[in-house]
Amino acid sequence: MNLRIPVSAPSKCDLCAIHHRSICGIADTPLQAELSRISHIRTFSAGETVLAESESAGIVGNVVSGVLRMVKTMADGRQQIVGLLLPSDMFGRVFADDSRFAVEAATDVTLCCFERAAFEHLLRHNRDLEHNILLSVLDELDAARDWMVLLGCQTVLERVATFMIILHRRVDNQGCSRVTDRGPPCVALPISRRDMATYLGTTVETISRTIQSMVRKGVIRIVDPRTFEIVKLDALIAMSGREEFRDYDSDPRDRPQPRSEAGRPHLSVLTGKSR
Amino acid sequence: MNLRIPVSAPSKCDLCAIHHRSICGIADTPLQAELSRISHIRTFSAGETVLAESESAGIVGNVVSGVLRMVKTMADGRQQIVGLLLPSDMFGRVFADDSRFAVEAATDVTLCCFERAAFEHLLRHNRDLEHNILLSVLDELDAARDWMVLLGCQTVLERVATFMIILHRRVDNQGCSRVTDRGPPCVALPISRRDMATYLGTTVETISRTIQSMVRKGVIRIVDPRTFEIVKLDALIAMSGREEFRDYDSDPRDRPQPRSEAGRPHLSVLTGKSR
DNA sequence: CGCTGCGTTGACGGCTATCAAAGAACGTGG
DNA sequence: CCACGTTCTTTGATAGCCGTCAACGCAGCG
Structure with a gap:
């Protein structure tokens, strides 16, 4: 291996189980350092709420281990899970002050969190990062619509x-x-x-x-x-x-490969693709 | 009015009914000119297919008048509409070669179309445009998930x-x-x-x-x-x-205002917001 | 004038929600 | 180690919403 690139001290992220599959694995070295700097690990037990519905949601992040559920609860108690988030998936909602859906731990989970404001700052100053997020959100949208088909006529x-x-x-x-x-x-x-x-x-x-x-x-x-x-x-x-x-x-x-460019993060798990 | 800005010949877009509400209304002057240059108007009669499911979708655009439906058809003929597109909404799928959903004219429609490749080229070279598209897609995703709630438990x-x-x-x-x-x-x-x-x-x-x-x-x-x-x-x-x-x-x-920054295009109509 | 598409109404049946309860798995405390 | 409550999963009985099939009225149209 050619190691002419200056080698910095190994960051905490180098040991991260989902590093290579998440948005961090796509980032270039300076951006990785920046992401590492603003990230912090949090854990939740099964059943705990990570982000409440309509709460002013200050954090976004990646699932490191465990499963999150995005759920909407109606006034009379009926619920619908609108997305499951597995390791390497991103949770949270950028560019909006509340999330419309609660994010809850479906199992014990480990999360890698960013302050939303800090993450959005990175997004605004990093063309590639924002582009990759756009691609992910587009896939998420396709997946959500596909789930509408499942719920609506199956x-x-x-x-x-x-x-x-x-x-x-x-x-x-x-x-x-x-x-x-x-x-x-x-x-x-x-x-x-x-x-x-x-x-x-x-x-x-x-x-x-x-x-x-x-x-x-x-x-x-x-x-x-x-x-x-x-x-x-x-x-x-x-x-x-x-x-x-x-x-x-x-x-x-x-299996055929996913239709869009490979190697970017996906925000929610069951996109029907086989990455 | 202060007209110190050089006044070019009025473009075809100046008369467009949805100009001020669509993505074109957000763009700055040079980008507007560029959008105008690559756009072309097409019309479809009610029932006609604009983009077939799984077709290599070469165009995107705005609805100028009429209504489009995004629909998925299952092998046995069952169908689910996953989105309605009204005037000023965008149709088509950027950054993917096929659309997973058919786009059909629900009424007679007038569309302002862009070659997808040309539009993506603009996206890649225009930070603000891509950012606005990201915001729109995020709102679309919220709306799609909200519709999942409607279909799943109402x-x-x-x-x-x-x-x-x-x-x-x-x-x-x-x-x-x-x-x-x-x-x-x-x-x-x-x-x-x-x-x-x-x-x-x-x-x-x-x-x-x-x-x-x-x-x-x-x-x-x-x-x-x-x-x-x-x-x-x-x-x-x-x-x-x-x-x-x-x-x-x-x-x-x-009514309260929409939660995210106002004045950007929305890709599909019924986002539950009152723009 | 018949044809076709659209909206409505009726009869019927089936899928699935609801209510109820029992068994299994698990952790806690005695 | 066992009793016990709690949660999860399963099974049964019942009811009801809604899909399916069928037919009718109506308007538009060639």
Whole structure:
């Protein structure tokens, strides 16, 4: 390796598990130093609120470990999860004073936080950073609209199947899913049944019944409540009602690449892409 | 008026009905000239496809008049409208080769189009333009997630009421809604029942029944199939199940301003803001 | 004048929410 | 180590919202 670049003291970020996948990994060296300077690590226990709905949201950041949920709660208590945030995803809302959605810890989480004002300052002075954020937000928008399709015109069975396939496609990403060598493909749910229901626009009871029906059909097998073995991937794909998954049924390595330039951060997890 | 600025020949854009509300109205003079240079007007009849799903989408632009719908069609024919685009809204997808959603004319439309490559070139060389686009996309993302809440956990009655209130709040905007002086407040539907159903995640029959039930309850009155008089705005707001509309029931002028910096283009219409 | 598209109304059935309760897993305290 | 409360998941019974199928009135149009 050619190390003619001046080597500074290793920053705290060099050990960060998501460094290479997050926005930090895209930044050039001076920007990395600046990001490192203004960042601070915080942890939250499952169930804690990171940013309240309508709160003046002073921080943004990356998920280092664990899962965040973005949730809107209606006056009568009904809830909808509008996004799950996994390691390397960004949370928070830049350029607005409140977030419209609460950000809560769905599991115990470790977060790398920036003061929003300081981060926006960096954005304003760093063309590439802002451009990459724009690309991420555009992908997020596509993903949100895709989820509107799921909520608006798919059955619960289709939603559950779609959710499982998306998790499965995140193989070699955040450990949501894993393929043991030559073993059966498994999907590890990162969240509870309740969160799954709130994300898929249904109830825990219906989620449970739907999963059990998939078991009875021999499509999946329950290893433990949070781990499923996919017995018939093609049948699962057929259940999802999504033609676009057809191409992915056999080998994960056959998947096409994401459509936009690779190697930038993504703000929310389930964008349906296989980065 | 002080006219010390050199006055060039009036460009075709000076007569544009949406000039002051679109991205063009934000641009500085040289950028306006450049936008004008690369723009061209196209028209489509109701039902025509502007950009097909998954097509290599070579153009972006603004709606000048009429309404566009962004729609996803599933393999079995089910459809979901993921966004309506009204005059001054932008359509198309920058920085990606295909659009994932079709863009269709919901009515006869006039569009101001840019070659996507040329527009992206401008974006890359104009900091402010890209920043404004980022702000717009962020608002779009909020709006899309808000629509996920509507589709995921609201009844059809609530969805219809919400839709009508949002249209009503666009008073003094695209003429979707109008308040005749001292007369009853009216909402003019810009789209057909079918599109309304496809946007709200339900069917024409259910839309029709829901509207009729609102009439029987004395909340609205049907002037003609595309025009409603709002008889009891407070009851309509209560029906929407949305606490956030409570503040707006009496006088439209009491409404708070949009949360982010004003005066930038918005890419899709129903962002729930009252610009 | 028939055709077509749009909006409405009726009958019916199914998917899914709701209410209720039991089993399983887990941590806590005795 | 065990009792116990809490949370999570599952299962059952029931009801209701809403999708589906069908038909009708109406307006626009060739």
